Amino acid sequence: MGKLIRIEVENFKSYKGSQTIGPFHQFTSVIGPNGSGKSNLMEAISFVLGVQSAELRSHNLKDMIYRSEAMSNDGTSAGGHSPRRASVTAVYQNSQGREFKFMRIVTSDGRTEFRINDRVVTYSKYNSSLEKENILVKAKNFLVFQGDVESIASQSPKDLTQLIEQISGSWEYKDEYEKAKVEMEQAAENSAHAFIKKRGLAAEIKQYEAQRKEAEIFDEKVKDRRECVLQYLLWKLYHIEMKTNSLTEEKDQKYFASTEAKNQQDTLEYQFRAARENKALLHRERTRLELQIRRIQKELEDQVPNSIKSKEKIIHLEKKLKQTEFNIERVKRDGQQQEEVVHSLEKDIELLLAAEREYSEASAAVSPEDTPQLTLQQAKDYERRKEEVNNKAADEQQQLYQFHRQYRTQQQRTNELRMKLESLEESEVETIGKIKDAEAEIAKITADGQTSTEKLQERQNELSKLVEERESIHRREAALNEKLQKTLTKLLDANLTLHDTEKDSKFNDSITTMKQIYPNVHGKLSDLCRPAQRKYDNAIATVFGRNMDAIVVEDEATAIECIRHMKEQHIPSATFLPLHSLLVQPLNHNLSSLVKGARHAIDLVKFDSQYEQVVRYACGNTVVCDNLNIAKTICFDMNESVRAVTLDGTVIHPSGLMTGGSAPTQPVTKWHESEVEELMRQRDAYLAELHEISLNKRMGSLEDSVRNEQARLQAKVDSLNEDLMAANRKIEGLNGTLQDIRNKIAEVKQPLAEGTLYMEQLDEKIAEVRRRIAEVEDQVFEDFCALINVANIREYEAKVQNGSDEVSERRAQLASQKKRLLTQLAFEKQQLNELTERFQTLETSHAADMALKNQIETELNGMGGRKEALTAKLEASKQESAAKIKEEEEKQKEITELTSILEAKGKDVKQILKEVGSIETEISKYHAERVAIFRKCKLEGINLPMTQGSMDDIVVEGEEITHGENMATDDSSISSMDVDEPPSQTSIMTSDWTIEVDYSRVGKLQRNDGSQDVDKDFQDEIKKLTEEIEKMAPNLNAVDRLESVEESLKAAEDEFSIARSAAKATKERFMAIKQKRFSKFYDAFSHISEQIDKVYKDLTKNDTFPLGGTAYLSLEDSDEPYSEGIKYHAMPPMKRFRDMEQLSGGEKSVAALALLFAIHSYKPSPFFVLDEVDAALDNANLATVAAYIRQNATDRFQFIVISLKHLLYEKAQSLVGIYRDQENNSSKTMTLMLDQYQE
Structure with missing residues (x-):
């Protein structure tokens, strides 16, 4: 890799004339005071390497030229003419050792010129030459401006994505990528549109072809249905006649059996009434004796509680007196201890006052008459010599001052620790005393508890024997009483609505009849469901309202048939709920969670799953509330538009109207009619069983007495246990407090000893320093001391100052100690007064309790002995009652036997009559079906084969079917194949047509099988054919339309082929561009992601945390990473994961630097210029960053760092110092090699 050798500037910004900055080594730091021109050097490097002026501090290129007036301190010209151009030359050496001069010139008119090795080149060639050396101007991979670290640390994931796009070069494909993506989406949309058009035309062709075929088979389907209907009607008529004949024979046999059973029932009823009258006489006599026994028992039982109550009071007072005596003793002992504490404090105060007087007298003993008096000339000479001493012993004076300050600070801390130690030791002694008192109290409570426990065990054994004698009888009696109470309550509720139940019996019978005639009738809604709990009976009945007696049917056709039947039988109107056609509003499941105490009504009803639709219809979105307040909260406070019903039947409608309330309504008992007989x-x-048990009960006075004694002892044991637990908790607390005090004493003793030792060391140091100062003073003041006749100058100064500083300090210490003791004495005296008042209160209470105990004992001894007379009278009454009970039991057995026989016979009669009624209903049902079939055939023109008569002999009544008040279904909705539609009752009873059907077309298998399966098969086949016919609607224009659509389809196919080819081409082009952009971006991201953790670990590891921290990058979108953000996470050593915003300023800066170094490692430039990146770093992080830069500053990587912190620039190989030359009004530089100096 190459490196930057130096920078040559000419009249650039603050640099006047031609100046050379450098040379730059592998790690060069640029330093200088603020305003010296460091940032201008950064701009010079950016300027010469082609950075746009918009990204520099001076957006106008003319501002780059040196101006003397701009550099003048007072704003005036420094003389001479301002230069007309400026230039910056970067001398760069490549990896082969060849030097290049990159030069950029700007003139006063704003023009710029680029040169390489003094040859003028274009910007593109200039930039290309830089890029060959991996110096990327657009990505600025060679520099970090001032403030960039903070902005990188706080940038968003999107900003980080854009940064990596610039570094990777994928940014070049962005516009092309977006354009290709839009073209691809548009082409895909056009292709999809063409495909939909083609598919629609193809479907239209299929539709027209299907319509043509449908017209051909339409007639055949109609013929098949007519034949199937005829065969079905013949089969049904045949089996109706067979079943009617069989039922008529069975009905005659049942009539004869019912008459014989009724006669036997009348005889048994006469015998039953006579037995009940005899039993009633015996019961009245027995009741009189039982009332007499209860009165005597109550009088005996009243005698027991008074004596027990008095004994309990005495025991309670004895316990209270013992506790009071214990408290008196404890308070007395505490008072004595408190007096000793007060006396001790008073003695300490007296000793302190004496010491204060002695010190005052000793201080006053020093006489000012012994002090020499100086003349004015001697005083001036003294001051001069004193100043000379201060100059010669300046270092010793400074040390003495510091040692004195440290000594006073440590002395103050030591005094505070000593006072704290004294206070803690006093608290330790006090706490130990309290622990001993608590241990004595525990010993006393334990002894009392053992004695009481032994007595309690004796009473428990005695009580268990008494309980065993009557426990089984008592449990049985309680259970029977509870069952009897529930039974009587239920019977009372049932009797309230008995009249209404009888009034509705005809309606219930009609429902039973309809269920037998029409199989799709399920019954009343109240019979098909019931509340989940009894407490919801009234609320659910209110919710159902008029739907309580609604009749649930399968469909609308069945409902219309039932309505017609009820009109013919003159039965009152009713509501019908067809399961298959009810319109049910969707449930609002949020209602159950509105308020605690409010539930959705449907959640409180038990029902079979097949009836869910009808129950949802009846309940709707009604809410059942536990009380009216909850209902008001939902409807009025929460403004919920729902119907709210309370448990007592109050209703708040959605409109706000409030109705209902009071006692349960009549419909509630309809759920429980079947239970009345069993309840009686x-x-x-x-x-009967309770009367028997009452004779075996013992008088409970002895058991109650023992039980009360046991309860008293148990309460005493429990109280003692609680006292023992409280005392143990108290000791635990005191032990914890004692341990805390001792821990604190240990914590105070160590720093106190250390402080004392430190003060001794300071005393030695002060003495040594004073000795050295004294030597200087003796040398300077030797002749002066002889003149004023003193041994040395310190003797003179001691007499003058009279030790004022030491005296003041000592008096302040004595005053502070005196104030502390007086405050503590006042507090301890207050505690002593409180103990004295408490002692007097306890003595007064003890005397009052003792007087009350004596009074109760006197009253208890004066109670009489009426108990024996009452016991004798009770025994006589019991014997007489036992005799009456025995007679009544024998009579009850006779009644029970007669009742069982009579009930069985009544059931037999009822069952026979019920069976007769069912048979008659069945016969009526079949007769109605037969008439309905004939009427349907007459109306629809179906010719049945006849052996006698013809279809003309069938008479059809001219009346229409009317609807019930709650049905909105007309006859037009009923299929012509619903053959179960019944005629009016008149037509059924008077139909005497002289016709016979020819059943020869009914096969042998169909005659033998009249099951519902065969019926269902016929109906399914008819329904299937009907549905197929109704669905058929032949279109006569289908053929003509088919040809036109085929031509349109051909054109659409051509259009789709063209659109699909275009979509494929645009997609391939888009994917190619996407792959290029993705590859460039992901290569950079992968490299940076791999390096970031290594760099961050190097920047954060130290001796304490050798492994360093952790940092990583994560993509928000792995498919198109450049479209979303990149999250950067950094976890400093020994810290948990947190967002970047929650890191401290230094931690953010280190994380940002790690990211910068990692980014720079991807296609690194040969040099890296950093402008004050250490601004937010503390010393620890600064040292780590400096070490990292020094370690990585090699022949392949050059660092140029502008810094103001010595911990960083002192690690550099060389320094470039920038300063302000005031004389020339210009920035100047100096260079220093640091490698030649040892660290």
């Missing part, structure tokens, strides 16, 4: 049976069984 459970109620009777629970009551």
Whole structure:
């Protein structure tokens, strides 16, 4: 590699005349004060190497010419004429050792001229010659301007991409790349458009061909459907007649069986009523005795709590008195200790005051009369000699001053540490005393806890025996009472709506009938789903509203058939919900997360998956809220346009209207009608068992007494355990505090000892320095001291100053110590007063508690003995009640047996009648189907084969089918093949047509199989043919249109071929340019990415962190890296990953330098000029950067660094010094070789 030898300037900026700057070595530093011309040297190098003026500080080329008035300090001309041109010559030596002179000249009229070896050349040839030496002017790979480091450290990923594009040369392809990309996209769009046009015409041709074929098979499909329909109707009529005959025979048999069962049921009902009357008399007598027993038991139980309560009060007071006595003793002991602390402090203060008086007396003993008095001439002589001493012993005086300052600082620190140590030692003693008190308290609590635990174990054993005797009975009684309460509540709710349930029985029966007639009827919505929990019954019923009793059907056709049936049977109107045609609004899943306590209504309903559509329709986007406040929050505060329903039935509509509330509505119980019978049976069984259990219960006064005693002991043990835990925690805290104090004492002792030793060393140094000063003073003041009759000048100065400095310092120390002791004494006296007040309070409380305990003991001893009389009366009542219960149990057994028999017989009768009704419904269903088929054949002109009569004998009524109030479907929507459409009831009952169908066309296999599978096969085939026919719409103009479209297709194919070729060509051209741009860019990026970590490690490693930091580059877009940014990450040693913006200024500068050096390593220029790149570096980083530059400054790499920091330029091989020549009003340079000096 070559190198820059020197720079020759002539009248360039601040450089007057012809000057040579250099020579430049492998590592040359340029130094000089601000304003001397360092930056002008940087501009001279940039100028001669072809950098555009727009990128320099002086944008106008004429400003490059030296002007004497511009260089004058006062702004006036320095004399002479200003030069008319300026030039800069760079003397460069290539790798073969040949020298080249690159020269650039600028004239006063702004023209510029380029020369190589004194020959004028064009700029392109000039630039080409530089590029041959790898000096890239556009990329500026040979210099770094002042401030570039900071801008590189803070640049964005996009800016870094542009920098690498310039370095790599891929920037040259940018405009060509963008143009080729636009052309490729346009060609691709044209090709796609032509292809779509071609594909559309091809599809149109296929469509016309299909229409032609469709017209040919249309007639054949119509014939096939008509034949299939006829065969289906014959098969269906045949099986309807067979099923009707079979059901009629079965109905007659069921009628006879129901009559016989009804007679047996009447006899059993008479016996049951008689048994219930007898049992009622026994139950009233037993109830009277049980009430009497409960009154006696309650009176006995009332006697127990009063005595237990009094005993508990006494025990509580005893415990409180013990605790108070303990506290009195502890406070008394603390008070004595506090008095000792106060006396000790008072004694220390007295000693300090005495020492202060003694020192004042000693200071006053020095008499000013002994001090010699100087004349005016002697005073002047003294001052002159003193100044002479100061001059001769200036260094010693400075040392003495520094030693005195260090001594005072250390003395202050030592005093502070000594005071802190004394305070910590006092705290240590106090904490040890508190630990001993806490340990004594733990010992007392442990002893009390062991005694109480033993008593508690005794009571627990006694209580377990009592509990075992009645535990099983008690558990059973509680369970039965809970079940009975729930059962009675359910029965009460059911009875509230019993009248409504009976009123709707006809409606429910009609639904049962329709489910038997029409297989696509599923039932009421309230029967097909139920709330997830009982608490949501009322809310879900309110949400459903009128849809509660809505009838769910499969489709609209079934709904219309059911509506017609209900009109014929004179049944009130109803709502029908067809599963397949309901319009359901989409669920808003965000409603469940609006507010805590609000849930989507559909999430609170259990249902089969096939009914999801209808439940979603009924619920909509309604929200169920736990209370009205939550509903108001959603609707009013959050402004959500939803319907909100609370658990009590209150509704807030989307419009803001609020309705409902109060008790559960009638529809709620409709979910639980089937449970009423079972609930009544459970109620009777629970009551009977509870009566039996009540006789076996023992009086619980003894158990309650033992239990109360156990609870009292348990509470005492728990309290003692809590006290023990609190005391242990207290000791742990005190031990922790003690350890902290001892740690702090250890921490204070070491620096205190070190400070004391350091002060002793300073004393020795001060004495030595004073001795040397004294020798100088004795030499200078020898004859002066003899004149004023003193041994030496120090004796005179001591008498004059009277030791004022030492006296002041000592008095300040005594005052500070006195203030500290007085403050501590005031605090300790306050603590002593508080302990005294607490002692008096505890004594008062102890006396009051003792008086209260004596009063309660007196009251407890005065209680009477009514308990024995009540116990005897209770036993007699129990015996009489037991006899009545036994009689009632026997009667209950008889009633239970009769009930079981009667229920079984009632079920038999009900089942038989239900079966008869079902059979009649089935017969009606089949008869209705037969009539419907005949009517359909008559209306649609289908001729059925007859053995008797003809189609003319079938009468068709002239009435139209009407709609239910909640259906919006007309007959036009029903397919002509829906043969299950029922006629009116009148037409069914009066149809006495004298016709017989000829079933000879029904095959043997079809006669034997009347299943739904065969029916479905027929309907599927008919439906298939119908759909195919309806889809067919022959187009008569298809042939003519087909020829025109074929011609258009041929033209479109030619157009597509041309567009595809153009798209392929533009894409190939774009990919070629893209590959060139990518290769250049990626080659540079790969090289820089590999080098960045090595360079950064070299710049950041040191003795502490030998491995250095980590740095790397990452592409945001690996396919087209030049289109997006490049992220630069640098992690200094021992620091975690963070963004570049979060690094310190020095860390950013080091990272930026690493990036610059790494970029420079790609196609490096022979020299690298750096302008004050070390501005933001601290000393550590500066030393590392200097070492790096020195290490890499070789024959292949030359550094020229402009710097103001000695840590950098002192590492250079040579120095170029720039200074301001005031006389000539010009910048001048000097050169110094540093290699000849040892480091």
